[in-house]
Structure formats: structure tokens, C-alpha cells
Amino acid sequence: MSTTQNPSALPLAQQRCEHRSGAPLSERGCQMMLTQVPDWAVDDSVPGGVLHRTFAFKDFHATMAFVNAVAWVAHQQDHHPDLTASYNRCTLRWSTHSVAGLSLNDFICAARVDALSL
Template sequence: MPNDLRPGTCRACEGGVQPLSAAEIDAALADLPGWIWRDNGLEKTFQFRNFYETMAFVNALAWIAHREDHHPDLQVSYNRCTVRYCTHAVGGVTENDLICARAVMALVQ
């Protein structure tokens, strides 16, 4: 896994982008520890020591989402944040979701 926060670049979801197959998603999950594939999306819950750390993570995630123009669904509470990626335009997981999940993993390493 790359050590930078730019493990790829998202591309526009219009124009023939298709969801990844189950085999492609399963193979990708081997390099994304703790991420699960559920309800046509990828998700992982991150634990933190306090609200400040949680919000710092959320703000860093917002920067990644803005840069890639690909935005996760977030569930935020005091000491945890669940991140969920799904390309709603195609109703499933695309390479963009994997790129962003990898960037999140690089962020927390």
C-alpha cells in the first residue's frame, strides 16, 4: 500500500463506468484490512481516543473527498467514525471507491 494519500485518481462516474464484480471487490479487500463489502458498498469503522481525534479524521477525510470529488457517507460519534463508499451513480462499488478507501488507509497509518 502506498505511503502517500494519493494512491490513484478518481475519474468521472458518467460515461460507461460499471460497478466492479464480486471477484474484483473480494480481491481488493485483501489489501484493505477491516473493510467489509455490504449493501453494494465498502465500509469500515475507525475508533479514536476522543471527539477531537474523530473530528480531525473527519476533516482530513473531507479534504480527500474534495480533492477526488468522490464523497463517502459518514456516521460520526464521540470516538468513532464509520466510512462508507458506494458510487451511487452506478449503484455499486467502482475503482473510485477503492482509490478513496486506500487513501483513508494511508491517512490512518
């Protein structure tokens, strides 16, 4: 059975993003996915929701190294976050435009970012 039919067949960090269409994940679906990325949160103030997390670093160089690692993940998955970086912080916000909200892709990318050696 493919992970498209059974998204829980593999850990999120081992899945790959695919084109998504249709409706965004339900609140229940998001809550189930959050168990695999517990340091992330869903912002429901945005229609469809946004998955977000802020990372803290010791200095600007560490922040930029992280930003570049996230860029690599985003490029590999062809799924790109909104990103805000400052001297020692970086906030990532994932959503899927084609479903006007959250999809499995957002949680896959969050898990892949979590798997980076920070």
C-alpha cells in the same frame, strides 16, 4: 498503459478517482480490491454493495480531526462517502452512485483514508 486500463498498475492509494459509468465491480473484482484495503468490508445487503469501515478514536477532538482529513481526501478525489461520527467513532461508507454500486473509486478512497496518519 494507464491505470484505467490496468487498475492494478499502481497501489490504490496512488491512483486518482475518475468518472465511472456502467456496471459496478463484480464480486471477484471487489475481492481483489479488498486485498489492498483488508480492514474494510463489503456490505452486500445494499444493492451493488457498500464498502465500509468503522474507526475508533480516543476522544471527540481526534474523531473530528479524522473527519476533516476524510473531507480533504473526498474533496481532492471528488468522491464523497456517507459518514457517521460520534464521540469516539466514525463510520465511512463508500459507493458510486453513477454505477449503482461499488467502483474502483471507492477502493481508491478507502486506501487513501488508510494512508492518513491516524
